[in-house]
Amino acid sequence: MSAPSRASIALACGACIAFTAPAAAERLVTTLSVSRVQVASNFIGTDVILFGSVERDAQTVARHGGYDIVVTVTGPRETVTTFRKARVFGIWVNADSRAFIKTPSYLAVLANRQINDIADINTLRRTQTGLARTLLPQEISGDIADSTRDDPFRQAFLRLKIARGLYREAQNGTTFLTPALFRAAIPIPDNVPTGIYEVEIKLFADGALLSRATTAFEVVKVGFEQFVASAARDHGLAYGLATTMMALLTGWFASVVFRKD
Amino acid sequence: MQIYLPIAELPVNVLLILFMGLAVGFVSGMFGIGGGFLMTPLLIFIGISPAVAVASVASHVAASSFSGALSYWRRRAVDPALAAMLLAGGLIGTTAGVWLFTLLRALGQLDLTIGLSYLILLTIVGGMMIVESVRAIIRAREGKPAEIRRPGSHIWIHKLPLKLRFKQSKIYVSVIPICIIGFIIGFIGAIMGIGGGFLLVPALIYLIRVPTGVVIGTSMVLTLVTMAYATVIHAATNHLVDAVLALILMIGGVIGAQFGARTGQRFSGEQLRLLLGVLVLMVGLRFAYDLVVQPADLYTIRATEEQP
Structure with a gap:
C-alpha cells in the first residue's frame, strides 16, 4: 500500500466523527456505521448507515419549520468519457464524445424531503445541492467548463450513472427519528469503485443553510x-x-x- | 452463485461462466480449435468489457491449446520446424497486435474495432467454409471422388525464395509465406482474443500444402505460444487479464473439450466444416446486427482515466 493511500485511510477514520465550526448556532454531530466497506468475492452491495444529531445551545433560536438534512456522498473522482453513436456508412460508431473531468465515480444525494422544497433554487445552486446542480466539468475543445443543465451529453451521463446505481437522488433518503436526530442509509451497490467516499451533511432550516459537517468512509477490496x-x-x-x-x-x-x- | 471478478470489476454467476466454458470447450474439442472466436463474443454479450474479454480469453485459449498440443505431440503429429517458423512471425505479430490494441483503447475506438474485425473476418471465413463444405458434400452425394490436390500443383507461393525443407511435413517451401501467416494470426489474435486455429488450419492446408496429419497439432503449438505470450504482455501493458475469470473459463473449457472431441468423431470432415462454418457465420452476423441496428441508447460512458 502506498504512502498517500495510507494517509487517506487515516483521514477517513479520523473523520468518522466530525464536528462543525463552533461559531454556528447549530452544530452537527454525525457518525457512520462503518469506516470501511470491504468488497470480497461474495459482495452483493450493502448500506452504510449515517447517524446524526443537531446540537443546539442556549443561544439557538427556535426553528418553527423544523430542520432539513441533505447528505451528499461523493466517491473517488475519475475522468469519464461519454460517447454518442451516429450512423456512418450504415454502421453505428462512436462519432462524438465529451470527457467529464474528475467527476465523482459515485454520487448519492439523500434528503429528508423534496430538495426543491428545502431551499430556493439560488441557495441550492450555490451550495451544489442535488444531482442536477452538481458541477460536472467537461473538456470542450481544450477548455474545461460545466455545460448547461440540458446539455444532451450531461443528461446522458447522469442517466447512465443512475441506471448503473452509481448516482442517485432520494427525497426520502434521510429520516428524522426525533426532531433533532436523523438517520440516512447510503446504498453501496456491488459495482462501486474502491477509494475514499466523502460524506457531506448539510443542515437547512427555513430555506437557509445553517451548518455543514463532513465525514468519510473507504471502500476497499x-x-x-x-x-x-x-x-x-x-x-x-x-x-x-x-x-x-x-x-x-x-x-x-x-x-x-x-x-x- | 455470484463471484466478484477483480479485474472486470463486476459480479458474475460462476455457474454461467463455467457453463460457457463447457459449451465453448465442447465446440473447440469437436472441431479441434481453441474456441476464442466464440468465447470472446460470449463474454462481451454478458457485459464484460471487450478489452477485458480479449485479454482474459487469451489465457483460456492457451490452456485449451496446451492440452490439445500435448496429445498431438505424443502422437508425433507436430512439425517442430514449421511451428518454429510460424512462431517467428507469430510473436512479432502478437507484439504489434497488443501495441495497436493499447493505441485503439486510448483513442476510444477499441470496441468498434473489435466488433468490425469480428464482423468482417467471421462472415467471410464462415461464408467460405459453408460454400466449400457444401460443395464437398454434394460431390460426395453424386458419387464423384473427392477433389485431390496433387502435391505437384504449385501456386505462386511456391516460387518464393528462401526455401526450406520441412521433414515432418514432407514439404519444401519458402519461409516467407509461413512467417507472414504466423504474423497475421498473432496480430489479429492479440486484438480479437482468438487463437486463430480456424484461420490457420485452412491457410496451412490450402496455401502451404501442409499435410492434414500434422496441421492441427502444429497450429495448436502456434496458438499455444502466441496466446501465452499475449496473456503476458496484455497483463504487463494493459493490466486487463482477469485471472479469476480465465480460471473458471479454462476449467469448463478443458472438460467440455473432451466431450466435444468424442462427439466430433461421429461426423465426417465435410459435415464438421459445414457446422463450424455456420457457427462462425452466426457469430459474425450477431456482430453485424449490433453494428447495423440502431442501439437502444446512443450514449455510452467509460472511465478513461482513474484518479489514484
Missing part, C-alpha cells in the same frame, strides 16, 4: 480480490506469467486426466 487486483496493477509482468502458468497447468492437468492411451 479485501482478500483474494484485493490480492489479484493489486498484483495485476502493480506487478503486471509477474501476474501475466503466473496466469500463463496457471493456464498451462490446467491444460496439462486435463491432458493427464483425460489421457486415452
Whole structure:
C-alpha cells in the first residue's frame, strides 16, 4: 500500500466523527456505521448507515419549520468519457464524445424531503445541492467548463450513472427519528469503485443553510480480490506469467486426466 | 452463485461462466480449435468489457491449446520446424497486435474495432467454409471422388525464395509465406482474443500444402505460444487479464473439450466444416446486427482515466 493511500485511510477514520465550526448556532454531530466497506468475492452491495444529531445551545433560536438534512456522498473522482453513436456508412460508431473531468465515480444525494422544497433554487445552486446542480466539468475543445443543465451529453451521463446505481437522488433518503436526530442509509451497490467516499451533511432550516459537517468512509477490496487486483496493477509482468502458468497447468492437468492411451 | 471478478470489476454467476466454458470447450474439442472466436463474443454479450474479454480469453485459449498440443505431440503429429517458423512471425505479430490494441483503447475506438474485425473476418471465413463444405458434400452425394490436390500443383507461393525443407511435413517451401501467416494470426489474435486455429488450419492446408496429419497439432503449438505470450504482455501493458475469470473459463473449457472431441468423431470432415462454418457465420452476423441496428441508447460512458 502506498504512502498517500495510507494517509487517506487515516483521514477517513479520523473523520468518522466530525464536528462543525463552533461559531454556528447549530452544530452537527454525525457518525457512520462503518469506516470501511470491504468488497470480497461474495459482495452483493450493502448500506452504510449515517447517524446524526443537531446540537443546539442556549443561544439557538427556535426553528418553527423544523430542520432539513441533505447528505451528499461523493466517491473517488475519475475522468469519464461519454460517447454518442451516429450512423456512418450504415454502421453505428462512436462519432462524438465529451470527457467529464474528475467527476465523482459515485454520487448519492439523500434528503429528508423534496430538495426543491428545502431551499430556493439560488441557495441550492450555490451550495451544489442535488444531482442536477452538481458541477460536472467537461473538456470542450481544450477548455474545461460545466455545460448547461440540458446539455444532451450531461443528461446522458447522469442517466447512465443512475441506471448503473452509481448516482442517485432520494427525497426520502434521510429520516428524522426525533426532531433533532436523523438517520440516512447510503446504498453501496456491488459495482462501486474502491477509494475514499466523502460524506457531506448539510443542515437547512427555513430555506437557509445553517451548518455543514463532513465525514468519510473507504471502500476497499479485501482478500483474494484485493490480492489479484493489486498484483495485476502493480506487478503486471509477474501476474501475466503466473496466469500463463496457471493456464498451462490446467491444460496439462486435463491432458493427464483425460489421457486415452 | 455470484463471484466478484477483480479485474472486470463486476459480479458474475460462476455457474454461467463455467457453463460457457463447457459449451465453448465442447465446440473447440469437436472441431479441434481453441474456441476464442466464440468465447470472446460470449463474454462481451454478458457485459464484460471487450478489452477485458480479449485479454482474459487469451489465457483460456492457451490452456485449451496446451492440452490439445500435448496429445498431438505424443502422437508425433507436430512439425517442430514449421511451428518454429510460424512462431517467428507469430510473436512479432502478437507484439504489434497488443501495441495497436493499447493505441485503439486510448483513442476510444477499441470496441468498434473489435466488433468490425469480428464482423468482417467471421462472415467471410464462415461464408467460405459453408460454400466449400457444401460443395464437398454434394460431390460426395453424386458419387464423384473427392477433389485431390496433387502435391505437384504449385501456386505462386511456391516460387518464393528462401526455401526450406520441412521433414515432418514432407514439404519444401519458402519461409516467407509461413512467417507472414504466423504474423497475421498473432496480430489479429492479440486484438480479437482468438487463437486463430480456424484461420490457420485452412491457410496451412490450402496455401502451404501442409499435410492434414500434422496441421492441427502444429497450429495448436502456434496458438499455444502466441496466446501465452499475449496473456503476458496484455497483463504487463494493459493490466486487463482477469485471472479469476480465465480460471473458471479454462476449467469448463478443458472438460467440455473432451466431450466435444468424442462427439466430433461421429461426423465426417465435410459435415464438421459445414457446422463450424455456420457457427462462425452466426457469430459474425450477431456482430453485424449490433453494428447495423440502431442501439437502444446512443450514449455510452467509460472511465478513461482513474484518479489514484
